Amino acid sequence: AVLPTAYEESAIDLYLTTRKKIGQWLKGQMLLSLVIGLLTFIGLYFLDVKYALLLALLAGVFELIPFVGPVFSGGIAVLIALSTSFNLALYVLILFVIIQQLENNLLVPVVMKYTTNLNPAAILISILIGGTVFGFAGLILAVPASVLIQGVIEKWASAKKRKKGLGL
Structure with a gap:
């Protein structure tokens, strides 16, 4: 055995909790990708950009790559719009900026709070430090x-409370 028997149950419990939370985080990421792809498609469709569906799918997939993914997908969409007109490229750029602001200031904090139960500030700080x-x-x-660290801290705090007789 890797761990002493006394810690085995706690380690398994921590593993199961962490696995569940990471699964929830992945579901949150998929939901964000879907929403970003949908918003991008709606915007590009109404702007009458060529390949709107393909660009929206690209935006949804690239959404999974932190920070640089949206820049790449937005850049590609702007270049394709530029082949039609400069004004259209400018509108597409504005669309992507609006979608990113909406995502960063509303969607990510709300979705991640409900899927991982992590504080949005903790998520941002962990991404910056990482x-x-x-x-x-x-x-x-x-x-x-961060999910793993949160699980360790919660288990530690819970065990400490039980030792002091403060309940669960």
Whole structure:
């Protein structure tokens, strides 16, 4: 056994809790991708941009890549719109900025709060620290690591309360 028997049950419980929360986080990411793809399609369709559906699918998929994904998908959409007219490219750029502001200030905090039960500020801080310390991999793994840390802290606090006789 890797762990002493006394810690085995706690470790398994922590693993199961973390796995569940990371699954919830992934569901949240998928929901965000779907919403961003849908908003992008609606906007590009009404702006009459060529390949609106393809660009919206690209925006939804690239949404899974923190920070740079939306920039890439927006850049591609702007370049395609630029092949039609400069004004259309400008409108597409404005559309992507509005969608990103809506996502960052409303959608991400709400969706992640309800899917992972992590504070939105904790999510932002974890992404910033993860990206700064570990680069691109840190951006990807920041939220799952935060979920694990939250689980460890919750288990520790719960055990401490039980020892003091403060209930569960």
